[in-house]
Amino acid sequence: MAANAGTVPAAPGARRSLAPGLSIGLSTLYLSLIVLLPLAALSWRAHGWGAVSTPQAVAALRLTLGLSVAVALVNAVFGTAIAWTLVRDRFVGQGFVNALVDLPFALPTIVAGLTLLALYGPKSPVGINAAFTRWGLLLALLFVTLPFVVRTVQPVLFELDREMEDAAASLGAGRVTTFLRIILPSILPAILSGVALAFARAVGEFGAVVLISGNLPFKTEVVSVYVLGRLESNDSGGAAAASVVILLISFGVLLAIGGLRRWVTRHDR
């Protein structure tokens, strides 16, 4: 069976791996060195938990999570729509649009911030001034997270068995019913994968938001910028503490999305 499980297809040959012990050992070692060790060091450095419970820190945490959830939801809808257009429709300039999707990846995020500030800043040529507002933040985060859902859904949609849709139609299902009952459940795992990536990226984004947000405490200050502020005030312990908190929350959210994904792919096992 072809696994339609998004970025991480089930590996049917996993149990026949050449050297299972070796591959597990290597993966663990690598993850430990690259991810766990720095995180442990961060937690070690974290002290002055007071810095995390100040109203300013709580506001920054709230804003970051709220924005990230919003970004994830918007991406789930529009990322899927764009993937759909790229796979199912044929139009002039399709290759161009396809390449455009990856552009936010290719830009240094500070450049993305500059671009957005030029377009939606005080001297906006289109007459929209979103600088130093939460709308500006949302725009910047949507810009940098655009590719995730598109790129996770696209291949799954491409591989989707079109005959399922024919079968649904012959059984009396209209287009909307077919989409909701057949197509959406099939691409949902991929959407969730993309949503998790977009959420994670939004939580951690710095470059794209630092210019357009204006970093107004209680209004447009996100966690990454707050952490920088603590560092600049020589409070590295507080910076680390704030980092650990957002890290734990993010990890919890990612675990939850992973669990949801496992539940919607239960038929593959």
Add this chain to the structure above:
Amino acid sequence: MIEARGIVKRFGDFTALDGVSVDVPTGSLTALLGPSGSGKSTLLRVVAGLEQPDAGEVSLDGEDVTRLPPQSRGVGFVFQHYAAFKHMTVWDNVAFGLTIRRRPRSEIKQRVTELLDLVQLSGLAKRYPAQLSGGQRQRMGLARALAVDPKVLLLDEPFGALDARVRKELRIWLRRLHDETHTTTVIVTHDQEEAMDVADRVVVMNAGRVEQTAPPRELYDHPANEFVMSFVGPVNRLGDTFIRPHDVELLLEPNGSTQEAMVQRLVHLGFEVRVELVRDDGETLSAQLTREQVETLELQHGQIVYVRPTHQTVFAD
């Protein structure tokens, strides 16, 4: 009753259906038989509304459905590769047509139970398609198509992806199912044995056209042309003459009407033996004999025999 009139369907430069007209009488089991690319599957999809014809009309039970979308035609469709809804259990797959029609729960339950019983999948209702064998998946596909009481049942190479043994079992089972339900059924196949076995009428198609429509026996005994003759069974072609291998008689002594030939190969197929021969003029042909006949003649590789056709066909151009 399905009536297709003058159906034309093109895919780019390729003409899949070149003005095809076919009638399928109510209650019949009709096979569309032809090689790949003959247009048989396209015709089936046009009847179902899954393809729009470039010209021609389709009517079901007297109603013109040419412009109707598939969901409004009341047809059941079974796909070669099952088209199972992978994220739904067997039960939900079969219930799909009824669920989206918002039928009462009790009715759905009764109908699905009945159908799972009919296709012998009662014990597997909670499984997902990935946990079924090919034969089981196809039976689920049939139950799913039958759930909405279709006016016609359309099967597109339904047993094509299954192994030979399961294919034969399901074929017999389908015939029995049809004898019980009498649903007007069309089955597409490239396998002449399957068509002859299961159908009461066979429509032979080739290159987007209908070559002949007839009951299996008549098709075999009175093929309309060379194509049908050679497609519905093995045949020897000697100049303009066509001879079925079982119409080739082998003698050990020449008589006036025989021709000399040498035995090149003896192929034992259980009860039957295929004798491959080369005539003295270099033409090759094969004869189909029973094991007893081969033993009586004591045929051996390299032996000289004398060939006489007991029946042969010549098509006038």
